[in-house]
Amino acid sequence: MANQRAGILGTGHSYPEGILTNADLAKMVETSDEWITTRTGIKQRRKAAPHEYTSMFAVRAVRQAIERAKLDPSDIDLLICATVSPDQILPSTGCIIQAEIGAHNAAAMDVVAACSGFLYGVSLADSMIRTGQVRYAVVVGAEVLTQYVDYTDRQTCVLFGDGAGAAVLGPAEGNRGILASKIKSDGRYEEQLYSPGGGTRRKPSAETLAAGDHFFKMKGNELFKVAVRSMTEISRDVLEQGGSKSDDVDLFIPHQANQRITEAVADRLNVDTSKVYSNIAVHGNTSAASIPIALDECVQSKRVNEGDLVLMASFGGGVTWGAVLMRW
Numbered sequence: 001m002a003n004q005r006a007g008i009l010g011t012g013h014s015y016p017e018g019i020l021t022n023a024d025l026a027k028m029v030e031t032s033d034e035w036i037t038t039r040t041g042i043k044q045r046r047k048a049a050p051h052e053y054t055s056m057f058a059v060r061a062v063r064q065a066i067e068r069a070k071l072d073p074s075d076i077d078l079l080i081c082a083t084v085s086p087d088q089i090l091p092s093t094g095c096i097i098q099a100e101i102g103a104h105n106a107a108a109m110d111v112v113a114a115c116s117g118f119l120y121g122v123s124l125a126d127s128m129i130r131t132g133q134v135r136y137a138v139v140v141g142a143e144v145l146t147q148y149v150d151y152t153d154r155q156t157c158v159l160f161g162d163g164a165g166a167a168v169l170g171p172a173e174g175n176r177g178i179l180a181s182k183i184k185s186d187g188r189y190e191e192q193l194y195s196p197g198g199g200t201r202r203k204p205s206a207e208t209l210a211a212g213d214h215f216f217k218m219k220g221n222e223l224f225k226v227a228v229r230s231m232t233e234i235s236r237d238v239l240e241q242g243g244s245k246s247d248d249v250d251l252f253i254p255h256q257a258n259q260r261i262t263e264a265v266a267d268r269l270n271v272d273t274s275k276v277y278s279n280i281a282v283h284g285n286t287s288a289a290s291i292p293i294a295l296d297e298c299v300q301s302k303r304v305n306e307g308d309l310v311l312m313a314s315f316g317g318g319v320t321w322g323a324v325l326m327r328w
């Protein structure tokens with residue numbers, strides 16, 4: 001049925017067992033637990049072991065989400081994997097996950113939108129469900145970012161962690177489901193966060209590897225300001241589109257980039273801190289996985305309940321940003 005609003009029917013998440021604490025990092029670069037905690041809110045992050053790769057975590061998260069949605073992998077029509085740390089260039093990590101879980105009726109693909117990838121995927125899946133093109137979709141944000149982190153660069157190495165989070169979308173009941181969504185990007189800010197090596201522009205070679213061109217480079221300070229401004233604006237846009245005010249929001253799940261970004265956005269939106277979810281202390285910044293991991297934690301801990309108004313907003317490399325407003 002066309003124009004059927006989409007809702008989230010099940011969620012799941014997974015992360016590596018390995019933990020990298022601030023104390024561990026202080027042994028590797030000139031930093032301290034005090035600096036990292038006050039500037040970012042991060043105390044530890046998960047780190048994949050050398051034999052672990054992105055789809056391993058994605059598969060676990062997706063299986064959990066499908067099971068909780070009381071569906072079978074064969075019911076899934078669309079599988080979107082949001083990642084900037086794919087298993088390999090070809091095929092997509094989405095196709096690798098599809099084969100692993102047996103979602104043989106799905107169209108599978110990757111979305112590359114850094115930290116906004118999950119909300120990009122949700123927005124696309126919502127549109128396809130509304131138009132009746134697909135009935136059930138899985139969106140998974142999955143990253144092994146620690147592989148792209150330069151552990152001699154203290155500005156970036158303290159931020160990033162690994163993991164995956166997934167959500168199954170399908171036709172929503174009653175007044176529940178996604179009320180509004182919006183995604184945006186601006187490629188002119190490419191160099192605020194990028195990894196230049198390894199593609200066709202700067203081809204992988206012994207030289208690019210030695211130069212560390214495959215590592216993330218970041219202008220953290222500039223990114224901070226653009227992130228706060230963009231997440232605030234796009235959140236206001238979806239609130240308006242959905243006919244809601246920030247006062248109506250029961251739960252705000254921002255991308256977990258930096259606790260200070262989260263607080264600055266919540267403050268500008270006038271969302272009370274009691275309604276803002278944060279797990280950055282234990283996960284760090286897991287890029288596309290950050291919002292779905294947080295969402296699943298909220299579902300499992302009953303921090304979100306039927307009828308709640310949920311606002312999610314993200315910002316990431318590209319630069320990209322997005323927001324989704326939904327009635328749970």
Ligand code: ACO
Nearest residue numbers: 031035114115154155158220221223224257258287316317
């Ligand atoms: N330990 C100790 N000192 C440090 C560290 C560290 N880990 N990192 C930087 N410093 C130093 C700097 O060298 C600088 O020293 P100086 O004054 O002597 O030059 C000083 O601390 C201040 O540096 P700033 O960069 O101004 O610190 P800031 O408060 O901005 O914090 C941070 C840096 C944490 C990176 C912050 O800017 C930030 O979080 N930015 C946004 C990150 C983000 O949102 N990324 C995008 C999303 S992620 C994605 O898309 C995958």
